[in-house]
Amino acid sequence: MSDSAALKAKLGLDVFKPLREAHIKIRPGMEKDVRLKPAVRICPAGCYSEDEQAVVSLNTDGCLECGTCRIACGADVLEWNYPEGDTGVQYRFG
Amino acid sequence: MEKFDVIVVGAGLSGLATALTLSGEGVEVLVLERGDYPGAKNVTGGRLYVNPVREFFPDLWPNAPLERLILREGFALMAKERSVTLEYSGSELGNEPPQSYSVLRARFDRWLAEQAESRGAMLLTKVRVDDVIRENGGVAGVIAGGDELRANVVIACDGVLSLIPEKAGLRSPGSPHDYAVGIKEVIALDTGVINDRFGLERNEGAARLFAGEVTRGHFGGGFLYTNRDSISLGIVIGIGGLVGRASPPDIPALLDAFKARPEIAPLIRGGDTVEYAAHAIPEGGYRALGKLYGNGILVAGDAAGLALNMGVTVRGMEYALASGCLAARAVLKAREAGNFRTETLSLYGRLLEESFVLRDFKSFQETPAVLANPRFTNHYPELIGAVMKDVYAVPAGPKARLYETIRKHMTLKEMWSVFKDLKAVSKI
Numbered sequence: 001m002s003d004s005a006a007l008k009a010k011l012g013l014d015v016f017k018p019l020r021e022a023h024i025k026i027r028p029g030m031e032k033d034v035r036l037k038p039a040v041r042i043c044p045a046g047c048y049s050e051d052e053q054a055v056v057s058l059n060t061d062g063c064l065e066c067g068t069c070r071i072a073c074g075a076d077v078l079e080w081n082y083p084e085g086d087t088g089v090q091y092r093f094g
Numbered sequence: 095m096e097k098f099d100v101i102v103v104g105a106g107l108s109g110l111a112t113a114l115t116l117s118g119e120g121v122e123v124l125v126l127e128r129g130d131y132p133g134a135k136n137v138t139g140g141r142l143y144v145n146p147v148r149e150f151f152p153d154l155w156p157n158a159p160l161e162r163l164i165l166r167e168g169f170a171l172m173a174k175e176r177s178v179t180l181e182y183s184g185s186e187l188g189n190e191p192p193q194s195y196s197v198l199r200a201r202f203d204r205w206l207a208e209q210a211e212s213r214g215a216m217l218l219t220k221v222r223v224d225d226v227i228r229e230n231g232g233v234a235g236v237i238a239g240g241d242e243l244r245a246n247v248v249i250a251c252d253g254v255l256s257l258i259p260e261k262a263g264l265r266s267p268g269s270p271h272d273y274a275v276g277i278k279e280v281i282a283l284d285t286g287v288i289n290d291r292f293g294l295e296r297n298e299g300a301a302r303l304f305a306g307e308v309t310r311g312h313f314g315g316g317f318l319y320t321n322r323d324s325i326s327l328g329i330v331i332g333i334g335g336l337v338g339r340a341s342p343p344d345i346p347a348l349l350d351a352f353k354a355r356p357e358i359a360p361l362i363r364g365g366d367t368v369e370y371a372a373h374a375i376p377e378g379g380y381r382a383l384g385k386l387y388g389n390g391i392l393v394a395g396d397a398a399g400l401a402l403n404m405g406v407t408v409r410g411m412e413y414a415l416a417s418g419c420l421a422a423r424a425v426l427k428a429r430e431a432g433n434f435r436t437e438t439l440s441l442y443g444r445l446l447e448e449s450f451v452l453r454d455f456k457s458f459q460e461t462p463a464v465l466a467n468p469r470f471t472n473h474y475p476e477l478i479g480a481v482m483k484d485v486y487a488v489p490a491g492p493k494a495r496l497y498e499t500i501r502k503h504m505t506l507k508e509m510w511s512v513f514k515d516l517k518a519v520s521k522i
Contacts, residue, residue, distance in 0.1 A: 003347070003350075006350065007346050010279070010346075010367065010370040011370060013367060013368060013369055013370055014369055014370055014371075017130070035337075038336055038337045038338075038339070038342050041336075041341070041343065041344045041345065042275065042333070042336050042342055042343075042344075042345045043345070044275065044277045044345050044346055044372035045346075045372065046346060064370075064371060064372040064373075065135060066137075066275060066372040066373045066374050067253075067254055067255045067373070067374040068273075068275040068333060068372070068374050070255060070267070071255075071267075071268065071270050071273045071275075071333050071374055072270050072333050072336065072337050073337075074267060075267050080255075082128055082135075082222055082257075083128075083222070084128075084222050085128050085219070085221045085222045085239070086130070086220040088135075089134075089135070090129060090130045090131075090134040090135075091129075091133065091134055091135065091136065091137065091199070091200050091369065091371055092200050092368075092369060093198045093199075093200050093201075093280040093324070093368065093369045093371070094133050094134075094136045094137050094138065094198055094199035094200040094201075094203075094369075094371060
């Protein structure tokens with residue numbers, strides 16, 4: 001994990017509309033699946049974390065909707081949707 | 095129930111190109127966009143090459159909100175302790191017609207949508223398309239916000255993940271090896287400061303690519319583009335090389351390390367980061383292209399896999415614009431025939447084949463495999479940096495002849511590897 005405070009500050013520069021529900025979910029029972037591991041380090045928004053028991057968890061706040069985790073980990077371990085309209089990141093520059 | 099002629103999913107470049115072309119011909123077209131405005135969910139590096147798409151939209155370019163005309167190109171091999179940069183500038187880059195511009199998508203896409211709307215296209219924002227309506231072995235519309243919206247044809251311009259074509263049964267989730275992830279900061283700086291730092295006048299721009307240490311030797315590289323009053327600075331890294339590894343690099347940390355490099359830090363000093371963005375990018379080339387059409391559906395832009403890494407040029411937006419326009423032309427023919435099944439919509443595939451789009455994809459079909467050679471990112475930057483270090487060094491005592499200096503690094507084993515790598519490069 002990178003300096004998570006610095007990353008949070010960077011994400012704080014972006015315009016986000018609050019999510020009404022998590023648009024990406026780890027499929028039940030898949031929290032320890034090895035396919036999830038890469039997301040912890042490669043998610044550009046640092047949404048994934050792993051505890052001492054090797055359980056991966058996901059917090060979609062700050063998600064940039066880039067799609068990297070769906071591609072890297074696959075749809076077998078992630079239930080992946082874009083956030084509903086009127087929610088999520090709204091780029092002002094892009 | 096109301097039925098539209100055409101529903102376009104996604105108001106990015108391919109979707110808006112479709113809408114612009116169809117509305118120009120008087121066709122009723124509804125564009126559904128999940129962002130608050132077109133461009134709200136889009137990210138580019140980035141730059142747009144205008145030549146390939148100029149004739150597709152002849153009236154469009156003079157007023158387009160593009161950032162800077164790129165007149166200086168740079169390519170840097172970044173080793174751990176040093177870097178070697180090749181720079182190219184030439185009067186031809188500034189001659190009419192201009193070749194390429196830096197661009198910011200939130201500005202550009204919003205403007206492009208206004209052009210389509212002024213011709214009669216309907217744009218609904220803040221609407222996520224959840225599914226397609228499948229009927230009679232094809233697509234009969236979309237489901238959005240619980241409503242069924244029917245159309246003769248759906249054009250899936252929903253971006254790199256291509257979820258709509260997946261739901262329509264045209265493709266399955268792609269392999270990590272066919273995608274990269276890009277992350278970027280937009281760093282605000284005064285126009286004059288940018289001009290001074292990069293040796294630019296007025297609206298001239300600079301572009302630089304970086305290979306090597308910037309991705310810790312992984313497939314990919316760094317990029318820098320000057321915008322009018324900001325710099326786009328970022329990294330692209332292949333996703334395939336990151337999965338299945340015990341400890342992949344921390345992606346956000348790579349960008350921070352890149353910003354701190356002595357080659358970069360002075361260029362962005364005093365600038366304020368105003369946005370941090372990330373997006374996946376299709377990079378699988380011709381072999382990884384998805385199915386482009388089916389009954390009642392066409393696929394364009396990133397959703398079709400239409401982005402191409404050509405080494406020193408990385409392109410996608412031209413293919414999005416052109417494929418969207420060609421999809422619209424295929425729809426116009428299908429309308430004349432009153433048939434929106436595969437047999438008529440397949441014209442889209444032929445139009446793409448005849449255009450620069452699929453001709454480029456075929457010409458460059460070996461490129462992804464050749465560029466995936468890890469030596470380009472984890473070996474040559476260090477090797478060439480080490481040669482330059484010794485060539486430029488002036489020791490206290492006598493200096494070795496240049497040939498000897500270079501041969502010290504270019505052992506027979508090294509030369510043989512270089513020969514093999516160059517042979518592969520002949521395919522790109």
